[in-house]
């Protein structure tokens with residue numbers, strides 16, 4: 001299949017507005033109109049599917065996070081031959097060392113969580129040999145005489161800075177209930193408004209976890225009705241996060257299917273992808289403003305853009321599907337663990 005086609009699909013983006021959790025526009029094409037610096041010829045895009053970094057209440061007793069438990073299932077069903085050392089909890093920790101280690105884990109074993117494009121064409125993903133990453137790094141940094149270790153270190157530096165880059169503050173929320181709660185929980189793990197914080201704070205809409213929602217779900221509730229009801233009922237004076245949680249916690253909730261909306265919206269953020277698009281600056285005589293707007297690493301400056309895509313609404317049946325998946329994951333995890341123990345003995 002022509003990878004250009006896949007790339008254009010990515011641009012059918014959606015934007016989520018959730019107060020502090022408003023996600024960025026899709027930026028697969030780099031805007032360079034206002035950049036006066038001389039840029040390299042090629043644009044590189046790094047797509048990361050971060051998965052779920054938030055552990056809701058009923059999942060705290062799980063032995064590992066959903067992503068890590070799913071590795072056992074993927075191994076058992078032959079979808080992968082080697083399990084990943086990536087864990088979304090580390091990426092969403094905001095901790096510099098852990099985030100950088102997560103990026104290296106994704107490079108080592110990309111599965112469907114990392115892809116690198118050059119001018120819209122895939123140059124690195126799970127179908128490539130990991131030795132091919134060296135050539136890709138050389139092209140990104142436009143450098144021949146630097147060791148791979150140094151290239152990877154600078155790559156992680158650029159990606160870390162993009163993921164934790166502070167962004168413009170969003171319009172103030174009048175309620176400050178649940179968006180305030182997020183701030184209390186997350187503390188100062190992230191610079192305000194960075195992309196990791198925005199995605200995580202949408203994931204945090206699911207406070208209870210699948211088990212709770214699955215228990216209260218009845219078969220009478222329609223697949224998609226909640227989407228329209230949500231648009232009709234939301235109070236525009238609050239950020240969407242506060243509006244959504246105030247609405248669903250209200251005793252006079254008229255439309256019962258809205259109880260499930262926080263879970264289903266969080267599920268969208270659990271499956272979204274982010275795209276970092278970057279182009280190296282050739283000439284480094286930059287003025288102060290230009291330098292501030294760019295991302296700097298040991299091997300130079302980059303013009304970057306960050307986007308989020310794959311924000312499609314999920315049907316009500318997602319809840320049943322997730323509950324079945326979790327049961328299966330726990331079962332496979334136990335069996336794999338027991339057979340490992342047998343091998344050791």
Ligand SMILES: [Zn+2]
Pocket residue numbers: 064065066067068069086087088089
């Ligand atoms: Zn994990």
Ligand SMILES: [Zn+2]
Pocket residue numbers: 019173174175176177178179180238239240241242243
């Ligand atoms: Zn709010």
